[in-house]
Amino acid sequence: YCLGSSYESGRGAEQDCKKAVEWYGKAAGKGYAPAQYSLGSLYEKGQGVCRNYSYAAGCYLEAAKQENADAEARLGSMYSEGRGVERNYAEAENWSRKAAEKGNASSQNLLGDLLNQEQKYAEALTWYRKSADQGCAAAERNLALMLEIGYGTERNDAEALSWYQKAAEQGDVIAEGRLGSMYFYGLGTERKYDEALKFCRKAAEEGDAEAQRLLGHMYENGLGADRDAAGAVSWYKKAAGQGDVLSQCRLGYMYENGRGADRNTDEAVKWYSLAALQGDVPSQRRLGKLYESGFSIGKNPDEAKKWYQMAADQGDDRSMLRLAEGLGGNYSGDLTWLRKLADKGNADARRKLADILAAGEGIPQDLPGAVSLYTAAADSGDAEAARKLADLLEHGYGVPQDLTRAAEYYGRAAEKGDASAELSLARMSLNGQDFEKAAEHLGKAAEKGNVEAQRELARLCENGMGVGQDLSKAEEYYRKAAEQGDVLSQCSLGLLFRNGRGVRQDYGEAVNWFTKAAEKGCALAQYCLGSLYEKGLGVGQDDKAAAQWYEKAAEHGNEKAQFRLGEMYELGHGVQQDSGKAFSFYKKSAGSGNSAAAERLVQMFRSENRWPELPETLAYAKWDAEKSAS
Numbered sequence: 001y002c003l004g005s006s007y008e009s010g011r012g013a014e015q016d017c018k019k020a021v022e023w024y025g026k027a028a029g030k031g032y033a034p035a036q037y038s039l040g041s042l043y044e045k046g047q048g049v050c051r052n053y054s055y056a057a058g059c060y061l062e063a064a065k066q067e068n069a070d071a072e073a074r075l076g077s078m079y080s081e082g083r084g085v086e087r088n089y090a091e092a093e094n095w096s097r098k099a100a101e102k103g104n105a106s107s108q109n110l111l112g113d114l115l116n117q118e119q120k121y122a123e124a125l126t127w128y129r130k131s132a133d134q135g136c137a138a139a140e141r142n143l144a145l146m147l148e149i150g151y152g153t154e155r156n157d158a159e160a161l162s163w164y165q166k167a168a169e170q171g172d173v174i175a176e177g178r179l180g181s182m183y184f185y186g187l188g189t190e191r192k193y194d195e196a197l198k199f200c201r202k203a204a205e206e207g208d209a210e211a212q213r214l215l216g217h218m219y220e221n222g223l224g225a226d227r228d229a230a231g232a233v234s235w236y237k238k239a240a241g242q243g244d245v246l247s248q249c250r251l252g253y254m255y256e257n258g259r260g261a262d263r264n265t266d267e268a269v270k271w272y273s274l275a276a277l278q279g280d281v282p283s284q285r286r287l288g289k290l291y292e293s294g295f296s297i298g299k300n301p302d303e304a305k306k307w308y309q310m311a312a313d314q315g316d317d318r319s320m321l322r323l324a325e326g327l328g329g330n331y332s333g334d335l336t337w338l339r340k341l342a343d344k345g346n347a348d349a350r351r352k353l354a355d356i357l358a359a360g361e362g363i364p365q366d367l368p369g370a371v372s373l374y375t376a377a378a379d380s381g382d383a384e385a386a387r388k389l390a391d392l393l394e395h396g397y398g399v400p401q402d403l404t405r406a407a408e409y410y411g412r413a414a415e416k417g418d419a420s421a422e423l424s425l426a427r428m429s430l431n432g433q434d435f436e437k438a439a440e441h442l443g444k445a446a447e448k449g450n451v452e453a454q455r456e457l458a459r460l461c462e463n464g465m466g467v468g469q470d471l472s473k474a475e476e477y478y479r480k481a482a483e484q485g486d487v488l489s490q491c492s493l494g495l496l497f498r499n500g501r502g503v504r505q506d507y508g509e510a511v512n513w514f515t516k517a518a519e520k521g522c523a524l525a526q527y528c529l530g531s532l533y534e535k536g537l538g539v540g541q542d543d544k545a546a547a548q549w550y551e552k553a554a555e556h557g558n559e560k561a562q563f564r565l566g567e568m569y570e571l572g573h574g575v576q577q578d579s580g581k582a583f584s585f586y587k588k589s590a591g592s593g594n595s596a597a598a599e600r601l602v603q604m605f606r607s608e609n610r611w612p613e614l615p616e617t618l619a620y621a622k623w624d625a626e627k628s629a630s
Helices: 002-009 017-029 033-045 053-064 071-079 091-099 104-118 120-134 137-149 157-169 173-185 192-206 209-221 229-241 245-257 266-277 280-293 299-314 318-325 336-343 347-359 367-379 383-395 402-415 419-431 435-447 452-461 471-483 487-501 507-518 523-535 541-554 559-571 579-591 595-608 611-630
Strands: none
Touching: 002 017, 002 033, 002 507, 017 033, 033 053, 033 071, 053 071, 071 091, 071 104, 071 452, 091 104, 091 120, 104 120, 104 137, 120 137, 120 157, 137 157, 137 173, 157 173, 173 192, 192 209, 209 229, 209 245, 229 245, 245 266, 245 280, 266 280, 280 299, 280 318, 318 336, 318 347, 336 347, 347 367, 347 383, 367 383, 367 402, 383 402, 383 419, 419 435, 419 452, 435 452, 452 471, 452 487, 471 487, 487 507, 487 523, 487 559, 507 523, 523 541, 523 559, 541 559, 559 579, 579 595
């Protein structure tokens, strides 16, 4: 045996593994356990002899029968891996335990692995700790994993970090990767991206897929290093090539959006597909979206539905919603997916289903059902559902009218920033003549950019209702709404500038705002604009333009415009003189209560001796009689 050892190690003789095999064989044949173990080791490694795992196992067995700890350890490993013997975990555990109890560190670690498989976590933890205390890097890493996850003991990130550090110092790649991850997420220590980068790089360069993915993430987002999208793609690709699902998905995203690489939808589809086929829900959803939109690959509703279906079958809410919408934004008659999503408690689905039931879109209207769904969604915090429920309660649609509960749900929605709910609360306050409370709600909605709230708050400020009269504030809020295209606010702003209320009188600005509102069909703005053209205020005097704007306003029923247009046709200003049209417009204006128009009608009757027509206009004759009597 000693001679064999000298030949194997090259100490005392020239190294010659063949001769070592020869001399170990002689001693082993005489039953010497150390020689049996050493001979088995050479056969297992294929040194000095052709590799023969089966023969190695036989040698180990003979030595193990004599309680040789090293042989027991190797035999346990071979049964665990099925190398030279048929895989047998019971035998692996048996021989590993014998060696472990003799203090063999590698067997203690392997025993921990075997017990872990049997979910005997507490006992596994004990053996990992024994092995780790002897400096076994694999055991140090395994112990850290148990402590990090909390198997067999309470979770302890700080101690896990310590053991990962010990294993990483010995070059354990997995430990380096996990150590990087813990620094990245701040587990057992404060978040340190520079340390995370250092350890992830070490593990990534050794091929650790998780470390490669984290390294890609750090480069993509500039964490611990300068932002480098191309570098991120490079590391994602390495991890994705090893089958890392999250990296495949991220790589698909990078190619889809042209980040760190040229935009390439085909490459995006390739990587998304690899991840999706491994069950990655975000990748399945993204494929559905790509085929639905058809961006660069052509629309394919069947493919879109297939991928959405795969994600939905795993419970993905957004994919269920797309299927419910029929991939077109309009809910199909089959509400199966929407109902499934609503049954899961998804507030968005409950609200959308309630919308359909309330409107009766393709199905019988069901207001009580809508109320029930709105209530469930609102009670789970959905602001839009709370507002819609409040609207039903306020008006008694599908539920008894209840203004108190309506105000409560409007309030819930308003607290979550729903400007329309604030507006509804303001309207309820106005109906109750509580102008101060209305102004408070309008102010909140107006600050969120709600046009109607800005206009109504301006009106309150202009008239001193609920707030002290403040014409400058009125101008401010009218302008905010007007600049968002609100016609009534544009007209009101024009009136302020025309009349010089709260602002310096400026007919040019008045013309500007009246024109914006008039072009959108506001009758009052059309009349006011006509008046400014007629008088030449803020614009060159132009009877023809005045008549055109008066006519537009008159068509919308503005009695003042009808009266002015009647005068222009009577006198031939801006239009060809036409007493018939003058009479017609006077009649329309008088019919709306314009006394000046009624007076002109009677005067026309008298001057033209059209008394036979007078019975048709008894209202004007009565007015004339009352005027004469007075």
